[in-house]
Amino acid sequence: SESITPKLSILTLLFRNFFLKSEFSATMCDLRNFVLLWAFITSSIAYTVASESRSVLCAEVSAGHMARLACEGGTFRSIDFAAYGSGLGGECGMWYIPGSACYDPTVYAKVLQECLNKDVCFVDTHHFSTPNCEDSGEKLLRVQAQCVSFSGSVSSHVNTFPSHGHMPPGGGDDKIPASRLHSEL
Secondary structure, eight states: OOOSHHHHHHHHHHHHHHHSOSSOOOOHHHHHHHHHHHHHHHHHSOOOOOOOEEEEEEEEEETTEEEEEEEETSEEEEEEEEEEEESOBSOTTSOBOOTTOEEOTTHHHHHHHHHTTOSEEEEEGGGOOOTTSOOOSOOEEEEEEEEEESSSOOEEEEEEEEOSSSOOGGGTTSOEEOSSEEEEO
């Protein structure tokens, strides 16, 4: 691979000679040659762009449970959806909160804080509530997140376990697999 340093030194020298002279006397021919040389040098500098691997994690967690969300080989780069309540609509990838839904409006910010740019995070439904709603059905926590890696393959998964408002012994080693999980590559 070529070194960029000599090319940048040439550009610096050319720039000084053409534009930073105390007496600017470059002719149109000099300027045209400078522009052509600039185009050649900048087009020959190779830029390496890392390829990324992406996995979409969708989790539904019942009230009274905690979720361990994991992004193996990468980190959660975005939280596309996070809501807790009843009457939530749609399916993985197209979840939404209908106007008639009973939900906690603070959930997205909390999940974002807990999970963004991390490889593992814990989300406990014990910390969410819907105090202004009547008991209108089963309450669920729904999270959709993008797991991204720039250095290889990536996968995501979720595990749930009963919540008592604190981390289980072993940080989640005694997990119960989630009954509803969708993970796509």
